[in-house]
Amino acid sequence: MIGRKRRDAGQAFPIYVVMVAGLLFLVFAFFAVGKAAALRNGAQGAADAAALAAAQQTREDYGAPFLASLPGNMLEQFLQGHRVTGCPAAQGLAAANQADVSEAGCRFTTVGYRDRITVGVEGRKPVDSSVIPGTKNKRAKATATAIVEFRCPTWRALDFNDDGVQDLYIFQCTGVGAVEIAPGSPPPWSEVSKSLYDVHLVDN
Structure with a gap:
């Protein structure tokens, strides 16, 4: 009887080893999946921040050309011919969130009175899982779009002296109300x- 128990125990030992190895593999695999998800979320946060930074910097840079367009009655042309200048700011925010602007870069399109800026980023930390092949240099990527x-939508210009030069613009702005700008002494x-x-994020 004692010999039989020893033989049974000896036969069961390899099964235990396989089971333990399988459980360890599952643990590491779940860890890798969780790490990949966390890196993906981090990359998305970096992309969101980078796109907003690019949009906000672009808005700041509108100042001089916007005000310069008012005296010459060129406002309509200005509103449909912007230059997006905030892409360097996108890299700064991406770097602050452990990512870099990817090969997709910082792209923009202008439709009507709206500038759409899309930024793609790649995280700096790889998944690097020992149990999942191909993850050693696998990094999370994400894109975000801000406008x-x-x-x-409506504005009117007032020429107090009837000299053909607009003295005051009154804009009616959604959610804000009236905004007045005098080209001669702009705020x-x-x-x-x-x-x-x-400025806000939109779906890609």
Whole structure:
């Protein structure tokens, strides 16, 4: 009887080893999946921050050309011909969130009074799982899109002296109300930019 028990125990030992090895594999696999998900979430956060930074910097840079367009009655042309200048700011925010702007880069399109800025990023930390092949250099990627939108659908210009030069623009802005800008003595751009332009994330 004693010999039989020893033989049974000896036969069961390899099964235990396989079971323990399988459980360890599952543990490491779940860990790798969890790490990949965390890195993906981090990359998405970096992409969101980078896209918003690019949009906000672009809005700040509108100041001089926007105000310069008013005296010459070129406002309509300006609103449909922006230059997106905030891409360097996108890299700064991506780096602050452990990511870099990827090969997809910082892309923009302008439709009407809306500038759409899409930023792609790649996380700096790899998944690097010992149990999942191909993850040693696998890094999370994500994209996000922000828009800079002129939110004053109606405006009127007043020429007090009838000399053909507009003395005052009154914009009616959604969610804000009336915003007045006198081209001859314009207010600081920082005071009016957030009223004239809305910046927010949108679905890609």
